[in-house]
Amino acid sequence: MRAAPPATPLAPRLRLGAAVGISVLLSQLTSPALLLAACAAGLLLALTAGAKGALPLHSLLRRIASVNLFVAMLWLTLPWALQDGGLQWSEAGAHHALLISLRSNAIALGCMALLAGLDAFAIARAAAGLGLPPRLARLLVLTVRYLGVLDDTRRRLDIAMRARGFHPGADRRTVAVLAQQLALILIHAMLRAERVDLALRARGFAAAPVPSARPLRPWRWAAGTAVLCLGSSLLWLLR
Amino acid sequence: MHLAEGVLSAPVLAGAAALAAAGVAFGLRRLGEAQLPMAALLGAAFFVASTIHVPVGVGSVHLILNGLAGLMLGWTVFPVFFVALLLQAALFSFGGFTVLGANLLIMALPAVAAHYLLRRLVRPAADGTPPPRQRLLVAGAACGIVGIGGAAALASLALVLSGGHLFTELIGLLVLAHLPVFVVDALISAATVALLARILPAALAAVRA
Structure with a gap:
């Protein structure tokens, strides 16, 4: 973006x-x-x-x-x-x-x-500069940061599924495959959050100010x- | 499910904005600094997931997944959805700034309801054993039913409060248009909850008590 x-x-x-x-x-x-x-x-x-x-x-x-x-x-x-x-x-x-x-x-x-x-x-x-509460502003900035990361994950999963011959349709297989894709995106997000948490703890976590806020x-x-x-x-x- | 700008009356917009602000404030109180990355990542994951399109007939529907998000996030869903709706309004013209409070209530209140109604069904036993697959499927499907059904009911309520009988047919059409989303969301949420329990049981164990 x-x-x-x-x-x-x-x-x-x-x-x-x-x-x-x-x-x-x-x-x-x-x-x-x-x-x-x-x-x-x-x-x-x-x-x-x-x-x-x-x-x-x-x-x-x-x-x-x-x-x-x-x-x-x-x-x-x-x-x-x-x-x-x-x-x-x-x-x-x-x-x-x-x-x-x-x-x-x-x-x-x-x-x-x-x-x-x-x-x-x-x-x-x-939005942060317009007076959002600091925690909400940090949540907004972090969400934007991770949107790109998870969108990349979704694209990679999409390419992998299509490479295996998947074509979405109104059928049971589509539901199963899209649920797999969704579950993998969520799992990817949770594992990444765990790594971020560990990294923050290792650095002696302190909330960073939002840039330009x-x-x-x-x-x-x-x-x-x-x-x-x-x-x-x-x-x-x-x- | 977004209501467009210019539809709701000023008192409904103001009341919804006040209630939504209270929901966001309460959600933020329950969200510690250390949990911000997790909330942001799950928020981003649900945002990205909402761009997945499922073919239905000659068209397609996109996932909403507010019930599933609510199950996993609880009250935190208010600030997480606020962020998502703000970005959607600013970047894609979905919804809008004036109607942001109403749209937030429409999406987040059923999500919180799904959390309180269904969290017991998905939590693993004390020894870590995941719940039976049938129960997980029921909980997942119920996420879609409570999430989308609740959102449709709240959107209808906002329209009735704004225009009375004037919007009766519009409400009917809105509900009809969302029937495929209702079915698809319930099916995919059910399969996703069952998969999460099998692949990463900790994902559902993290559902707040």
Whole structure:
């Protein structure tokens, strides 16, 4: 997971904080026009990030598709009402589905644009820098560290299984083979944890600080609070 | 199982976030510094395992395994799943930041329930003898049933609290869409628990009392 060039010069934790902020703000908007504008702005920013190489187009399309899977389920259910005359179109349901669709897409596009180019390590450091409890921040950083290791294990097991002629299907053999793969991944994780534990004890274990997890300066907290208050006021006015 | 952004109402989002924060805080209290690597490794293992796809009909489903994770991790599953859901929201746009608390409750509460309901079934006897294979298979299958069934029930509850009867059909469709996951997760969890007991009995002995 190599970091792509950053889409914007903003610090990662500021970008993560902004992504959370716009998610909260947009999730409460009820005006279709504003949400449509937010979608357009998010798409433009995401495409700009793509043009700079921070967000590949195939990744953008895949992520939009995953967001819209749920949206498709909404459109299959909300605008339809079962009445005496059979299945009928419901304006209220359609309006609700439209609002949720616009919100989901606006938030996803905005977050993708803001976080474009940040890899898992950068996200972990940014979240730690935003004030996560130290133990949770260490858990986040360690999890990211081990994701690559265990993903390698999974790939090796996958190659070994395919080399032996395994093709997954909806059958008992697939269940047995995938359970073996899962059990081996878990066992690999547990044995590695044991080795890490021994190594820590041998070194006289002391919890290491999370890199770049410096607390925010008071003026930054004040600025963040001011932005939050401004956003809330704006939201109240727009509603 | 992720609920998308923009669906749940503000009170449901706020309530779920508060409950999820309490769950994470409680989980962190039970997680000592020395157990962090184990929790991180198991969290990473379940994250990686969730990318395994199983063909079903013309499509495929991916594993969720929240029940199995809960069986092995207990309350620690809250911070472990928080990390996983945060990364999924930031890197893959699965779920989102606003709905993170609700999604965490949906995934982690059934996991904790699976831990308390099933831990006795998988623990080896005092002399180290593993439980009978049938009992392990039942416990593993129950992990899938409690994990996915509980998650579907909580997701439905969150939708009902947010939109009332408006979401009735959506809930039906959501449950229907997750039926294959329910079956596959239960089958693979059952076989995995039986295998773990045979290959590395200590893996299940480590299940917290």
